[in-house]
Amino acid sequence: MTLSSTPVLSPDVLHANGATIPKLGLGTWQSTHDEGVRAVRAALDAGYRHIDTAARYENEQAVGQALAHCGVPRDDVFVTTKVWHTELRAADFRRAAEASVARLGLDHVDLLLVHWPNPEVPLAETIGALCDAQRSGLTRHIGVSNFPVALLDQAAALSSVPLVANQCEYHPYLDQRKVLAACARLGMALISHSPLGSGKLLADPVIGEIARLHERQPAQIILRWLMQQPGVAAIPKSSNPVRIAGNAAIADFTLDGGEMAKISALARPDGRVSKPAWHPEWDTADLSPDYTTQ
Numbered sequence: 001m002t003l004s005s006t007p008v009l010s011p012d013v014l015h016a017n018g019a020t021i022p023k024l025g026l027g028t029w030q031s032t033h034d035e036g037v038r039a040v041r042a043a044l045d046a047g048y049r050h051i052d053t054a055a056r057y058e059n060e061q062a063v064g065q066a067l068a069h070c071g072v073p074r075d076d077v078f079v080t081t082k083v084w085h086t087e088l089r090a091a092d093f094r095r096a097a098e099a100s101v102a103r104l105g106l107d108h109v110d111l112l113l114v115h116w117p118n119p120e121v122p123l124a125e126t127i128g129a130l131c132d133a134q135r136s137g138l139t140r141h142i143g144v145s146n147f148p149v150a151l152l153d154q155a156a157a158l159s160s161v162p163l164v165a166n167q168c169e170y171h172p173y174l175d176q177r178k179v180l181a182a183c184a185r186l187g188m189a190l191i192s193h194s195p196l197g198s199g200k201l202l203a204d205p206v207i208g209e210i211a212r213l214h215e216r217q218p219a220q221i222i223l224r225w226l227m228q229q230p231g232v233a234a235i236p237k238s239s240n241p242v243r244i245a246g247n248a249a250i251a252d253f254t255l256d257g258g259e260m261a262k263i264s265a266l267a268r269p270d271g272r273v274s275k276p277a278w279h280p281e282w283d284t285a286d287l288s289p290d291y292t293t294q
């Protein structure tokens with residue numbers, strides 16, 4: 001299985017509550033220091049126009065450095081960062097958002113997210129601070145991350161500015177139909193983090209078989225499955241320039257309905273890979289037949 005010899009990069013974007021978001025972005029968790037700079041630079045060179053970071057990743061400076069020296073106009077790149085869940089009081093939130101934008105060396109980001117919900121801080125206070133950050137120009141758009149449906153509904157109702165995205169774990173082992181439906185109902189994108197299941201999905205035999213049929217890599221099959229879903233974006237993490245380019249070279253083939261269904265059917269109850277102690281009560285999955293074929 002080799003990379004396509006003439007990579008065709010995906011130019012796809014999605015539209016969500018006034019935001020235009022490139023469907024494929026680079027995840028940067030654990031890409032720090034020079035490795036982070038190199039990864040972001042490789043992604044921009046390979047055609048990515050969506051870079052995802054967070055205060056918690058401790059790489060905003062590295063991301064900013066890559067952006068500053070890449071030769072791609074700032075306005076052509078969609079940059080997301082996130083405020084950590086210990087910073088959700090209004091004053092803390094404001095300080096954290098300003099510090100993130102400063103570390104990135106930018107005057108604003110394109111999307112600012114609440115990284116995780118925190119039940120110890122009133123959601124109204126956090127969403128108020130998020131809206132203030134948008135109003136004061138620190139970010140073009142706002143959203144949340146790791147919000148289950150009930151909290152997402154509350155956040156949307158509390159927000160005076162439309163939320164454009166909920167960034168959540170989503171990949172073939174994790175049924176996210178409930179969150180997907182809520183995002184669609186609210187006009188929001190679901191941005192998939194850990195789209196490769198942190199690498200766990202790459203050895204799956206069903207993915208492997210479909211990859212062989214298409215003469216593609218397993219990662220490309222999984223990312224293609226995500227790209228073919230309306231309202232879904234994905235931010236695969238890699239710090240390897242060859243894999244970074246390969247993950248984006250997926251616009252020149254399609255999965256048919258049967259292949260989409262086979263991949264969706266891989267969802268399993270223990271499929272979630274991100275399980276920090278502070279996680280909210282997740283929506284329960286019901287693993288009934290496929291949902292991605294139409």
Ligand code: A2P
Nearest residue numbers: 194195196197198199219236237238239240243
């Ligand atoms: P690396 O950074 O060495 O490329 P996820 O985005 O689901 O969290 O997955 C990230 C993990 O998958 C990382 O360990 C990353 O390693 C690995 N990875 C990313 N792209 C590929 C690929 N095309 N082939 C194999 N592993 C990959």
